Amino acid sequence: MVKKLKRRWQLGRVRPGDGRPLAEYRLWQLFSRSLFFLDLPAPSGHSQTYAVDVRYLADAKTKSQHNNAVGRSPAALYRDGVQVHRANLPTTFPVPGGVIEVATSAFGLKRMRYVAEDGSEHALRPHRSSQEGLRARFEQKFPRTSTVIGALALVILLVVFVVAVLKGVETVTRIPVVAEHLGTFVSPIRLPTWANVTMVVAGILSAVERALRLRYHWLIDSVAS
Template identity: 80%
Template sequence: MVKELKRRWQLGRVRSGDGSALGDYRLWQVFSRSLFFLDLAEPSGSNHTYAVDVRYLVDAKTKKQHESASGKSPAALYRDGVQLYRANLPATFPVPGGVIEVATSAFGLKRMHFVSADGGERTLRPHRRSQEGLRARFGQRFPRTSAVVGVVAVAILLVVLSVALLKGIEGVTRIPVVAEHLGTFTSPIRLPGWANITMVVAGVLSAVERALRLRYHWLLDSVAS
Protein backbone atom coordinates (compact mmCIF):
# COMPACT_ATOMS: atom_id res chain seq x y z
CA MET A 1 0.00 0.00 0.00
CA VAL A 2 2.77 2.42 0.96
CA LYS A 3 4.77 1.48 -2.13
CA GLU A 4 1.74 2.09 -4.35
CA LEU A 5 1.05 5.50 -2.78
CA LYS A 6 4.70 6.45 -3.22
CA ARG A 7 4.58 5.41 -6.87
CA ARG A 8 1.45 7.47 -7.50
CA TRP A 9 3.04 10.50 -5.82
CA GLN A 10 6.14 10.19 -8.01
CA LEU A 11 4.05 9.75 -11.16
CA GLY A 12 2.23 12.96 -10.26
CA ARG A 13 5.56 14.83 -10.17
CA VAL A 14 6.52 13.84 -13.73
CA ARG A 15 6.46 16.71 -16.25
CA SER A 16 6.08 16.55 -20.00
CA GLY A 17 9.31 16.57 -21.98
CA ASP A 18 10.24 19.21 -24.51
CA GLY A 19 10.73 16.81 -27.42
CA SER A 20 14.47 17.39 -27.54
CA ALA A 21 16.81 14.71 -28.87
CA LEU A 22 18.84 12.45 -26.61
CA GLY A 23 22.42 13.68 -26.56
CA ASP A 24 25.34 11.39 -27.29
CA TYR A 25 27.20 10.00 -24.30
CA ARG A 26 30.63 11.63 -24.04
CA LEU A 27 33.72 10.26 -22.32
CA TRP A 28 33.98 13.27 -20.00
CA GLN A 29 30.46 12.61 -18.70
CA VAL A 30 31.41 9.30 -17.09
CA PHE A 31 31.24 10.76 -13.56
CA SER A 32 28.29 13.10 -14.09
CA ARG A 33 25.83 11.10 -16.19
CA SER A 34 24.17 7.70 -16.28
CA LEU A 35 22.28 6.41 -19.30
CA PHE A 36 20.15 3.25 -19.43
CA PHE A 37 18.01 1.62 -22.12
CA LEU A 38 14.93 -0.59 -22.29
CA ASP A 39 13.31 -2.18 -25.35
CA LEU A 40 9.53 -2.45 -25.09
CA ALA A 41 6.70 -3.44 -27.41
CA GLU A 42 3.64 -1.22 -27.69
CA PRO A 43 0.14 -2.79 -27.50
CA SER A 44 -0.01 -2.24 -31.27
CA GLY A 45 3.00 -4.53 -31.68
CA SER A 46 5.56 -1.88 -32.64
CA ASN A 47 8.88 -1.94 -30.79
CA HIS A 48 10.46 1.13 -29.20
CA THR A 49 13.66 1.86 -27.31
CA TYR A 50 13.27 3.85 -24.11
CA ALA A 51 16.18 5.61 -22.46
CA VAL A 52 16.55 7.12 -18.99
CA ASP A 53 19.13 9.89 -18.82
CA VAL A 54 20.31 10.86 -15.31
CA ARG A 55 22.36 14.05 -14.87
CA TYR A 56 23.96 14.23 -11.43
CA LEU A 57 25.10 17.84 -11.76
CA VAL A 58 21.57 19.17 -12.23
CA ASP A 59 20.72 20.33 -8.73
CA ALA A 60 17.23 19.32 -7.66
CA LYS A 61 17.17 22.26 -5.22
CA THR A 62 16.99 24.62 -8.18
CA LYS A 63 14.45 22.50 -10.04
CA LYS A 64 12.04 25.37 -10.67
CA GLN A 65 14.74 27.43 -12.32
CA HIS A 66 15.90 24.49 -14.43
CA GLU A 67 12.47 23.36 -15.48
CA SER A 68 11.15 26.80 -16.37
CA ALA A 69 14.27 28.19 -18.01
CA SER A 70 15.97 25.29 -19.76
CA GLY A 71 13.71 22.28 -19.40
CA LYS A 72 16.50 20.33 -17.68
CA SER A 73 15.82 17.93 -14.85
CA PRO A 74 17.98 15.39 -13.02
CA ALA A 75 16.21 12.57 -14.89
CA ALA A 76 14.51 12.40 -18.29
CA LEU A 77 12.78 9.64 -20.24
CA TYR A 78 13.25 9.32 -24.01
CA ARG A 79 11.49 7.15 -26.57
CA ASP A 80 13.46 6.42 -29.72
CA GLY A 81 15.72 9.35 -28.87
CA VAL A 82 12.96 11.94 -28.23
CA GLN A 83 12.31 13.32 -24.75
CA LEU A 84 8.90 12.33 -23.38
CA TYR A 85 9.09 13.15 -19.67
CA ARG A 86 11.37 14.71 -17.09
CA ALA A 87 11.37 14.67 -13.31
CA ASN A 88 13.35 15.19 -10.16
CA LEU A 89 14.69 12.18 -8.32
CA PRO A 90 13.45 9.77 -7.14
CA ALA A 91 11.25 9.37 -10.19
CA THR A 92 8.72 6.97 -11.67
CA PHE A 93 8.09 7.19 -15.42
CA PRO A 94 5.06 5.61 -17.12
CA VAL A 95 5.82 3.27 -20.02
CA PRO A 96 3.76 0.64 -21.86
CA GLY A 97 3.06 -2.30 -19.58
CA GLY A 98 4.37 -0.72 -16.39
CA VAL A 99 6.70 1.94 -15.02
CA ILE A 100 10.42 2.71 -14.79
CA GLU A 101 11.61 3.50 -11.27
CA VAL A 102 14.74 5.62 -10.82
CA ALA A 103 16.42 6.48 -7.53
CA THR A 104 19.88 7.50 -6.36
CA SER A 105 21.91 7.23 -3.18
CA ALA A 106 24.86 9.29 -2.00
CA PHE A 107 27.14 7.11 -4.16
CA GLY A 108 25.22 6.73 -7.41
CA LEU A 109 22.18 4.86 -8.61
CA LYS A 110 20.33 2.46 -6.36
CA ARG A 111 17.38 1.78 -8.63
CA MET A 112 16.90 1.69 -12.41
CA HIS A 113 14.21 -0.92 -12.91
CA PHE A 114 11.27 -1.59 -15.16
CA VAL A 115 8.35 -2.79 -13.04
CA SER A 116 5.62 -4.47 -15.06
CA ALA A 117 1.93 -4.30 -14.27
CA ASP A 118 2.07 -7.79 -12.75
CA GLY A 119 4.90 -6.81 -10.39
CA GLY A 120 7.80 -8.35 -12.30
CA GLU A 121 11.07 -6.37 -12.34
CA ARG A 122 14.10 -6.15 -14.56
CA THR A 123 17.08 -3.85 -14.62
CA LEU A 124 17.60 -1.59 -17.61
CA ARG A 125 20.81 -2.05 -19.58
CA PRO A 126 23.48 0.62 -19.13
CA HIS A 127 25.23 2.52 -21.90
CA ARG A 128 28.43 0.62 -22.60
CA ARG A 129 30.67 3.66 -21.96
CA SER A 130 28.99 4.75 -18.72
CA GLN A 131 30.34 3.81 -15.29
CA GLU A 132 27.66 1.19 -14.91
CA GLY A 133 28.28 -0.12 -18.42
CA LEU A 134 32.02 -0.44 -17.85
CA ARG A 135 31.40 -2.30 -14.59
CA ALA A 136 28.91 -4.62 -16.30
CA ARG A 137 31.40 -5.39 -19.08
CA PHE A 138 34.09 -6.12 -16.48
CA GLY A 139 31.71 -8.57 -14.80
CA GLN A 140 30.96 -10.30 -18.09
CA ARG A 141 34.63 -10.58 -19.05
CA PHE A 142 35.95 -11.55 -15.60
CA PRO A 143 33.01 -13.11 -13.74
CA ARG A 144 35.06 -14.71 -10.96
CA THR A 145 37.08 -11.59 -10.25
CA SER A 146 33.88 -9.54 -10.34
CA ALA A 147 32.27 -11.84 -7.79
CA VAL A 148 35.29 -11.54 -5.50
CA VAL A 149 35.21 -7.75 -5.76
CA GLY A 150 31.53 -7.80 -4.82
CA VAL A 151 32.16 -10.00 -1.77
CA VAL A 152 35.07 -7.83 -0.63
CA ALA A 153 32.91 -4.70 -0.94
CA VAL A 154 30.23 -6.24 1.29
CA ALA A 155 32.85 -7.40 3.81
CA ILE A 156 34.36 -3.91 4.03
CA LEU A 157 30.95 -2.32 4.57
CA LEU A 158 30.16 -4.87 7.28
CA VAL A 159 33.38 -3.93 9.08
CA VAL A 160 32.60 -0.23 8.77
CA LEU A 161 29.08 -0.86 10.06
CA SER A 162 30.34 -2.86 13.03
CA VAL A 163 32.85 -0.20 14.04
CA ALA A 164 30.24 2.54 13.64
CA LEU A 165 27.73 0.62 15.79
CA LEU A 166 30.27 0.10 18.56
CA LYS A 167 31.17 3.78 18.55
CA GLY A 168 27.51 4.71 18.55
CA ILE A 169 26.75 2.51 21.54
CA GLU A 170 29.73 3.96 23.37
CA GLY A 171 28.52 7.48 22.67
CA VAL A 172 25.00 6.73 23.88
CA THR A 173 26.19 5.15 27.14
CA ARG A 174 28.22 8.25 27.92
CA ILE A 175 24.99 10.22 28.28
CA PRO A 176 24.63 10.73 32.08
CA VAL A 177 21.06 9.40 32.31
CA VAL A 178 21.90 6.28 30.31
CA ALA A 179 25.16 5.71 32.15
CA GLU A 180 23.38 5.98 35.49
CA HIS A 181 20.91 3.22 34.67
CA LEU A 182 22.83 0.96 32.31
CA GLY A 183 26.46 1.79 32.93
CA THR A 184 29.02 2.76 30.32
CA PHE A 185 30.34 0.83 27.35
CA THR A 186 33.79 1.20 25.86
CA SER A 187 34.33 0.04 22.31
CA PRO A 188 36.98 -2.68 22.15
CA ILE A 189 38.14 -1.30 18.80
CA ARG A 190 40.54 1.63 18.93
CA LEU A 191 41.94 2.66 15.56
CA PRO A 192 44.70 5.19 14.88
CA GLY A 193 43.87 8.20 12.73
CA TRP A 194 45.35 6.74 9.54
CA ALA A 195 43.33 3.55 9.98
CA ASN A 196 40.10 5.51 10.44
CA ILE A 197 40.77 7.46 7.24
CA THR A 198 41.62 4.26 5.36
CA MET A 199 38.42 2.62 6.58
CA VAL A 200 36.29 5.58 5.51
CA VAL A 201 37.89 5.66 2.04
CA ALA A 202 37.49 1.89 1.64
CA GLY A 203 33.85 2.17 2.73
CA VAL A 204 33.12 4.89 0.19
CA LEU A 205 34.79 2.94 -2.63
CA SER A 206 32.85 -0.18 -1.65
CA ALA A 207 29.55 1.73 -1.67
CA VAL A 208 30.38 3.20 -5.09
CA GLU A 209 31.24 -0.26 -6.43
CA ARG A 210 27.88 -1.58 -5.29
CA ALA A 211 26.07 1.44 -6.76
CA LEU A 212 27.64 0.68 -10.15
CA ARG A 213 25.91 -2.71 -9.98
CA LEU A 214 22.68 -1.19 -8.61
CA ARG A 215 23.11 -3.04 -5.34
CA TYR A 216 21.71 -1.20 -2.35
CA HIS A 217 20.78 -1.97 1.25
CA TRP A 218 19.35 0.82 3.37
CA LEU A 219 21.70 0.10 6.30
CA LEU A 220 24.78 -1.42 4.70
CA ASP A 221 25.26 1.15 1.94
CA SER A 222 24.27 4.20 3.99
CA VAL A 223 26.87 3.61 6.69
CA ALA A 224 29.66 4.92 4.43
CA SER A 225 27.92 8.24 3.77
Protein backbone atom coordinates in the same frame (compact mmCIF):
# COMPACT_ATOMS: atom_id res chain seq x y z
CA MET B 1 -0.15 0.07 0.54
CA VAL B 2 2.71 2.44 1.45
CA LYS B 3 4.63 1.39 -1.66
CA LYS B 4 1.60 2.04 -3.88
CA LEU B 5 1.03 5.46 -2.33
CA LYS B 6 4.70 6.35 -2.78
CA ARG B 7 4.61 5.27 -6.43
CA ARG B 8 1.42 7.25 -7.04
CA TRP B 9 3.02 10.33 -5.46
CA GLN B 10 6.13 10.00 -7.63
CA LEU B 11 4.07 9.51 -10.79
CA GLY B 12 2.18 12.69 -9.93
CA ARG B 13 5.48 14.64 -9.85
CA VAL B 14 6.51 13.58 -13.36
CA ARG B 15 6.31 16.45 -15.86
CA PRO B 16 5.92 16.32 -19.65
CA GLY B 17 9.16 16.33 -21.60
CA ASP B 18 10.14 19.16 -23.90
CA GLY B 19 10.70 16.96 -26.95
CA ARG B 20 14.45 17.50 -27.07
CA PRO B 21 16.55 14.70 -28.63
CA LEU B 22 18.63 12.39 -26.49
CA ALA B 23 22.19 13.73 -26.34
CA GLU B 24 25.10 11.45 -27.12
CA TYR B 25 27.00 10.08 -24.14
CA ARG B 26 30.43 11.69 -23.88
CA LEU B 27 33.56 10.47 -22.15
CA TRP B 28 33.78 13.53 -19.90
CA GLN B 29 30.31 12.69 -18.51
CA LEU B 30 31.57 9.48 -16.93
CA PHE B 31 31.12 10.75 -13.37
CA SER B 32 28.16 13.07 -13.93
CA ARG B 33 25.74 11.05 -16.04
CA SER B 34 24.11 7.62 -16.20
CA LEU B 35 22.19 6.34 -19.21
CA PHE B 36 20.08 3.19 -19.35
CA PHE B 37 17.91 1.59 -22.05
CA LEU B 38 14.84 -0.64 -22.20
CA ASP B 39 13.06 -2.11 -25.23
CA LEU B 40 9.29 -2.48 -24.92
CA PRO B 41 6.61 -3.49 -27.41
CA ALA B 42 4.38 -0.68 -28.64
CA PRO B 43 0.60 -1.03 -29.12
CA SER B 44 1.23 -1.22 -32.87
CA GLY B 45 3.38 -4.28 -32.34
CA HIS B 46 6.84 -2.93 -33.14
CA SER B 47 9.48 -2.35 -30.46
CA GLN B 48 10.21 1.04 -28.92
CA THR B 49 13.42 1.93 -27.11
CA TYR B 50 13.11 3.86 -23.86
CA ALA B 51 16.10 5.62 -22.34
CA VAL B 52 16.49 6.99 -18.81
CA ASP B 53 19.02 9.81 -18.64
CA VAL B 54 20.24 10.73 -15.15
CA ARG B 55 22.28 13.93 -14.68
CA TYR B 56 23.81 14.03 -11.20
CA LEU B 57 24.79 17.70 -11.39
CA ALA B 58 21.50 18.94 -12.83
CA ASP B 59 19.03 20.97 -10.82
CA ALA B 60 15.48 21.31 -12.12
CA LYS B 61 15.07 24.52 -10.10
CA THR B 62 17.99 26.26 -11.75
CA LYS B 63 17.02 28.97 -14.24
CA SER B 64 18.82 29.52 -17.48
CA GLN B 65 21.08 32.60 -17.64
CA HIS B 66 19.48 33.62 -20.93
CA ASN B 67 15.79 33.13 -20.13
CA ASN B 68 13.42 31.97 -17.43
CA ALA B 69 13.18 28.41 -18.69
CA VAL B 70 13.70 25.66 -16.17
CA GLY B 71 17.06 23.96 -16.44
CA ARG B 72 17.71 20.32 -17.27
CA SER B 73 15.91 17.93 -14.92
CA PRO B 74 17.99 15.41 -12.95
CA ALA B 75 16.15 12.54 -14.68
CA ALA B 76 14.43 12.32 -18.06
CA LEU B 77 12.68 9.58 -20.01
CA TYR B 78 13.14 9.32 -23.77
CA ARG B 79 11.16 7.26 -26.26
CA ASP B 80 13.01 6.45 -29.46
CA GLY B 81 15.38 9.32 -28.77
CA VAL B 82 12.80 11.99 -27.93
CA GLN B 83 12.19 13.29 -24.40
CA VAL B 84 8.68 12.45 -23.20
CA HIS B 85 8.96 12.91 -19.41
CA ARG B 86 11.25 14.56 -16.87
CA ALA B 87 11.34 14.62 -13.09
CA ASN B 88 13.32 15.15 -9.93
CA LEU B 89 14.73 12.14 -8.11
CA PRO B 90 13.60 9.71 -6.86
CA THR B 91 10.99 9.18 -9.53
CA THR B 92 8.75 6.67 -11.27
CA PHE B 93 8.22 6.98 -15.02
CA PRO B 94 5.12 5.48 -16.66
CA VAL B 95 5.83 3.18 -19.61
CA PRO B 96 3.74 0.58 -21.47
CA GLY B 97 3.00 -2.40 -19.25
CA GLY B 98 4.47 -0.93 -16.07
CA VAL B 99 6.79 1.71 -14.68
CA ILE B 100 10.51 2.50 -14.46
CA GLU B 101 11.72 3.30 -10.95
CA VAL B 102 14.79 5.51 -10.57
CA ALA B 103 16.57 6.54 -7.38
CA THR B 104 20.06 7.65 -6.41
CA SER B 105 22.22 7.57 -3.30
CA ALA B 106 25.24 9.61 -2.30
CA PHE B 107 27.42 7.26 -4.38
CA GLY B 108 25.41 6.81 -7.57
CA LEU B 109 22.35 4.84 -8.56
CA LYS B 110 20.57 2.64 -6.07
CA ARG B 111 17.57 1.77 -8.23
CA MET B 112 17.02 1.59 -11.99
CA ARG B 113 14.45 -1.05 -12.82
CA TYR B 114 11.37 -1.79 -14.89
CA VAL B 115 8.47 -3.04 -12.77
CA ALA B 116 5.78 -4.73 -14.83
CA GLU B 117 2.09 -4.63 -13.95
CA ASP B 118 2.31 -8.22 -12.69
CA GLY B 119 5.00 -7.18 -10.18
CA SER B 120 7.97 -8.71 -11.97
CA GLU B 121 11.15 -6.66 -12.13
CA HIS B 122 13.60 -6.34 -15.00
CA ALA B 123 16.97 -4.62 -15.18
CA LEU B 124 17.65 -1.93 -17.75
CA ARG B 125 20.84 -2.14 -19.79
CA PRO B 126 23.46 0.58 -19.20
CA HIS B 127 25.16 2.56 -21.93
CA ARG B 128 28.36 0.67 -22.66
CA SER B 129 30.55 3.76 -22.09
CA SER B 130 28.97 4.76 -18.76
CA GLN B 131 30.37 3.77 -15.37
CA GLU B 132 27.69 1.13 -14.99
CA GLY B 133 28.28 -0.11 -18.53
CA LEU B 134 32.04 -0.42 -18.01
CA ARG B 135 31.45 -2.31 -14.76
CA ALA B 136 28.99 -4.65 -16.49
CA ARG B 137 31.48 -5.32 -19.30
CA PHE B 138 34.18 -6.06 -16.72
CA GLU B 139 31.85 -8.57 -15.06
CA GLN B 140 31.16 -10.28 -18.38
CA LYS B 141 34.86 -10.50 -19.23
CA PHE B 142 36.14 -11.43 -15.75
CA PRO B 143 33.22 -13.02 -13.87
CA ARG B 144 35.27 -14.60 -11.09
CA THR B 145 37.28 -11.47 -10.38
CA SER B 146 34.07 -9.46 -10.43
CA THR B 147 32.50 -11.78 -7.87
CA VAL B 148 35.52 -11.44 -5.57
CA ILE B 149 35.45 -7.65 -5.84
CA GLY B 150 31.73 -7.61 -5.07
CA ALA B 151 32.14 -9.87 -2.06
CA LEU B 152 35.07 -7.80 -0.77
CA ALA B 153 33.05 -4.60 -1.07
CA LEU B 154 30.24 -6.15 0.96
CA VAL B 155 32.62 -7.38 3.66
CA ILE B 156 34.24 -3.94 3.96
CA LEU B 157 30.86 -2.26 4.37
CA LEU B 158 29.84 -4.81 7.00
CA VAL B 159 33.04 -4.09 8.94
CA VAL B 160 32.42 -0.34 8.67
CA PHE B 161 28.85 -0.90 9.86
CA VAL B 162 29.91 -2.91 12.90
CA VAL B 163 32.57 -0.37 13.90
CA ALA B 164 30.11 2.50 13.44
CA VAL B 165 27.46 0.76 15.56
CA LEU B 166 29.91 0.07 18.40
CA LYS B 167 31.14 3.67 18.28
CA GLY B 168 27.57 4.94 18.26
CA VAL B 169 26.60 2.86 21.28
CA GLU B 170 29.67 4.10 23.14
CA THR B 171 28.77 7.71 22.34
CA VAL B 172 25.17 7.27 23.51
CA THR B 173 26.15 5.62 26.77
CA ARG B 174 28.40 8.57 27.60
CA ILE B 175 25.30 10.73 28.00
CA PRO B 176 24.93 11.20 31.78
CA VAL B 177 21.28 10.12 31.93
CA VAL B 178 21.92 6.99 29.90
CA ALA B 179 25.11 6.15 31.76
CA GLU B 180 23.31 6.49 35.10
CA HIS B 181 20.68 3.90 34.18
CA LEU B 182 22.52 1.56 31.82
CA GLY B 183 26.18 2.15 32.51
CA THR B 184 28.91 3.10 30.07
CA PHE B 185 29.84 0.94 27.10
CA VAL B 186 33.40 1.01 25.75
CA SER B 187 33.90 -0.19 22.19
CA PRO B 188 36.37 -3.09 22.03
CA ILE B 189 37.62 -1.79 18.68
CA ARG B 190 40.06 1.11 19.02
CA LEU B 191 41.65 2.19 15.73
CA PRO B 192 44.47 4.69 15.14
CA THR B 193 43.75 7.73 13.00
CA TRP B 194 45.35 6.28 9.87
CA ALA B 195 43.21 3.15 10.18
CA ASN B 196 40.03 5.19 10.60
CA VAL B 197 40.85 7.22 7.49
CA THR B 198 41.65 4.06 5.53
CA MET B 199 38.38 2.47 6.63
CA VAL B 200 36.37 5.51 5.57
CA VAL B 201 38.03 5.62 2.14
CA ALA B 202 37.56 1.86 1.69
CA GLY B 203 33.92 2.19 2.71
CA ILE B 204 33.29 4.95 0.16
CA LEU B 205 34.98 2.96 -2.63
CA SER B 206 32.97 -0.11 -1.68
CA ALA B 207 29.71 1.85 -1.74
CA VAL B 208 30.59 3.25 -5.18
CA GLU B 209 31.40 -0.24 -6.46
CA ARG B 210 28.03 -1.54 -5.28
CA ALA B 211 26.26 1.47 -6.82
CA LEU B 212 27.82 0.64 -10.19
CA ARG B 213 26.16 -2.79 -9.96
CA LEU B 214 22.92 -1.29 -8.58
CA ARG B 215 23.35 -3.13 -5.30
CA TYR B 216 21.91 -1.17 -2.42
CA HIS B 217 20.81 -1.93 1.11
CA TRP B 218 19.30 0.95 3.06
CA LEU B 219 21.29 0.13 6.20
CA ILE B 220 24.61 -1.29 5.01
CA ASP B 221 25.29 1.09 2.11
CA SER B 222 24.09 4.21 3.88
CA VAL B 223 26.65 3.78 6.68
CA ALA B 224 29.42 4.93 4.30
CA SER B 225 27.71 8.24 3.55
